[in-house]
Amino acid sequence: MTTIEAPILDDETNPIHRREIKSFVRREGRTTPAQERALNSLLPIYGIDYCQEQQLDLAHIFGNNNPVWLEIGFGMGHSLATMAEMMPQINFLGIEVHRPGVGSLLNAVQEKNLTNIRVMSHDAVEVLKNMIPENSLARLLLFFPDPWHKTRHHKRRIVQPEFMSLIASRLSTDGAFHAATDWEPYAQWMMEVLEAHTDYHNPAGAGSFAIKPDYRPETKFERRGQRLGHGVWDLIYLKR
Numbered sequence: 001m002t003t004i005e006a007p008i009l010d011d012e013t014n015p016i017h018r019r020e021i022k023s024f025v026r027r028e029g030r031t032t033p034a035q036e037r038a039l040n041s042l043l044p045i046y047g048i049d050y051c052q053e054q055q056l057d058l059a060h061i062f063g064n065n066n067p068v069w070l071e072i073g074f075g076m077g078h079s080l081a082t083m084a085e086m087m088p089q090i091n092f093l094g095i096e097v098h099r100p101g102v103g104s105l106l107n108a109v110q111e112k113n114l115t116n117i118r119v120m121s122h123d124a125v126e127v128l129k130n131m132i133p134e135n136s137l138a139r140l141l142l143f144f145p146d147p148w149h150k151t152r153h154h155k156r157r158i159v160q161p162e163f164m165s166l167i168a169s170r171l172s173t174d175g176a177f178h179a180a181t182d183w184e185p186y187a188q189w190m191m192e193v194l195e196a197h198t199d200y201h202n203p204a205g206a207g208s209f210a211i212k213p214d215y216r217p218e219t220k221f222e223r224r225g226q227r228l229g230h231g232v233w234d235l236i237y238l239k240r
Contacts, residue, residue: 035103050122067138077105147186168199187233200237
């Protein structure tokens with residue numbers, strides 16, 4: 001899940017100390033031996049170290065000029081690996097701070113012999129700000145971010161106007177932002193933010209959700225939710 005940290009408050013309105021915005025809350029689980037081996041042996045091959053002073057040369061990193069799709073918070077990496085396998089003509093950069101998830105994806109990269117994936121294990125906001133060049137991404141993916149259900153936690157949601165401005169600056173002309181969520185109130189929240197943002201337009205029509213595109217794999221969690229009658233909402237907005 002991709003989340004955002006909130007400021008520390010001395011009451012409901014006055015910040016005592018505002019933390020740097022983060023795209024996550026770290027919740028480390030147990031790393032399996034296979035995941036640990038992948039982190040040790042494959043991360044040096046497919047991983048990119050965070051460096052605040054150096055923007056990425058994406059064509060050099062991937063060895064071609066194919067479009068780059070960036071996914072924030074890829075979880076265990078199943079969807080990202082599936083997309084990379086289905087679309088070898090696309091380069092994928094995945095960002096995830098959860099070490100077991102990074103190890104899981106790296107194992108899938110090796111098993112599927114994928115050459116079009118690179119991985120970063122760092123805060124996505126800092127990566128976007130300091131390492132991703134402007135106008136360099138064809139698509140940014142945000143699938144099932146933490147909805148922060150309680151009203152007092154809504155400020156922790158990653159989809160905020162400032163964050164969407166940052167993403168827009170990194171998208172190429174006609175680049176796209178694609179989010180998906182199974183929490184309808186959060187879907188409505190994201191739509192309100194995006195509809196009000198001057199850097200985006202909705203090709204499905206104002207106030208309309210997108211039809212799920214074929215490239216987004218269904219997760220086991222999503223299929224289980226559908227059997228229980230739960231919905232999933234996709235939002236795809238193009239950069240103006």
